[in-house]
Each structure stands twice: as structure tokens, then as C-alpha cells.
Amino acid sequence: MDTKILPYSFYDRDTIIVARELLGKIIVHYHQDQVLAGIIVETESYGYSDDPASHAYRGKTPRTQAMFGPVGHAYVYFIYGNHYCFNVVARSVDVPAGAVLIRAVEPVIGVECMQRNRNLAKIKSLTNGPGKLTQALGITQQHNALNLMQSSVLYITQGRDIDERDVFITPRIGISKAKENLWRFCLKNNQWVSR
DNA sequence: CACCCGATTATCT
DNA sequence: GATAATCGGGTGT
Numbered sequence: 001m002d003t004k005i006l007p008y009s010f011y012d013r014d015t016i017i018v019a020r021e022l023l024g025k026i027i028v029h030y031h032q033d034q035v036l037a038g039i040i041v042e043t044e045s046y047g048y049s050d051d052p053a054s055h056a057y058r059g060k061t062p063r064t065q066a067m068f069g070p071v072g073h074a075y076v077y078f079i080y081g082n083h084y085c086f087n088v089v090a091r092s093v094d095v096p097a098g099a100v101l102i103r104a105v106e107p108v109i110g111v112e113c114m115q116r117n118r119n120l121a122k123i124k125s126l127t128n129g130p131g132k133l134t135q136a137l138g139i140t141q142q143h144n145a146l147n148l149m150q151s152s153v154l155y156i157t158q159g160r161d162i163d164e165r166d167v168f169i170t171p172r173i174g175i176s177k178a179k180e181n182l183w184r185f186c187l188k189n190n191q192w193v194s195r
Numbered sequence: 196c197a198c199c200c201g202a203t204t205a206t207c208t
Numbered sequence: 209g210a211t212a213a214t215c216g217g218g219t220g221t
Contacts, residue, residue, distance in 0.1 A: 077213085080214050081212095081214095082215070083214050083215070085214085087213085101213055125216095131214050131215060132215075174212085174213055174214070175212095175213060176211090
């Protein structure tokens, strides 16, 4: 297992490519003296003016600043009055904004702590959704705009490479616009993929 | 397991 | 004032 932190050059590419390539990578969070980690098993790509479903579609606002900021940083937002969603800023140099939503992870380290964070014993539904994994890993608004390439608290490592045959691609979930784009990437045969 | 629905609040129009 | 990149509980199959 490769434990190197993903470099700038990983994120400095087309957002859709990065979404695909993040599968198999590992999110690590040092949370209250515990190490929590999960393998990324589901992602979605969100673009700029080409993508009506993206928060960045209508240009920069206070909330979406991080999507326009440097790649390899976090974009965390609060949604439905209840949940945080964790994204990684990624895009090619010529595009003003873009991010990859982490929709599900497979819990690997600190599972008991994740269960406490979620107040839930069931392993199966611990991290199989974007709002669930942030709660399990202890990711909140305070991590917004954090540099994931420098931080010793929250970062993403190489993990393992995923073969094309182990990936399936679908439309994105939970959006009302641009439903036709196949910008959701999932690992096959993984019980933490949200559906 | 599938479908339906209410909760709850930051954000933008 | 409407909307939202969600979740969990309820009901029915």
C-alpha cells in the first residue's frame, strides 16, 4: 500500500479524470487523538460554466470560494440543514473552478471511533453516503479550504490503483439539473457504494 | 428492499 | 421565499 500524499500534479488535471482517479485513494484524518481512514469508493465530478448542477456554475460566491481556489485543497459545505459534504478541488489550469465530491468510503482504520461519531453500530451504513462519511470521519466546515497536500491533520494518500474493469460509471445522484452527464464513478462489488 | 416524506438551515435570488 | 451535491424513519412488498 502506497502511503505517499497525493501531489499537486494529481489534482491539476481535468476534474472528471481526477474523480475517476480518486477511486482507491485513502482519506486520513487525525481526529481527537485517533487515526481515521477510509478508501474512496464513490466520487462525482462538478465543473464550472459547463455544469448547471455545480455550485460554481453562476460564478464565485462566498460559499464557493474554495472551488475557485488552489487545487488539492478541501471544499466543504453544509447542506439540507444537517450534513457536511467533502470535496477536493481539482481542475485543469485553464478552468476557473471544479471539485470532486467524495460520496462514499470503505472504513478501514478507526472503525469504532467512526461508529461513535455516527452513533451507529451498523458497519454497512457507516460511510455509504456523502453526509455519512463526513460525520464518521469528523470532517466539518472547519476543514473548508484546508490544503490537503500540506496538512498533517487531513490528507489523501495513493492507496492502490484501480483497474478500469472494476469501475462503473453512472449519472450523478441527487441533482435536478444536468442529470444526463455520466460523472459519477464507483467501485464495482463494494458494499459502501451508496446505491 | 423499494418508495415516500419530513427535518432543518445556510445560501442565493 | 425557494432551494438544496442528504439522511433516516415509516410503510408496504
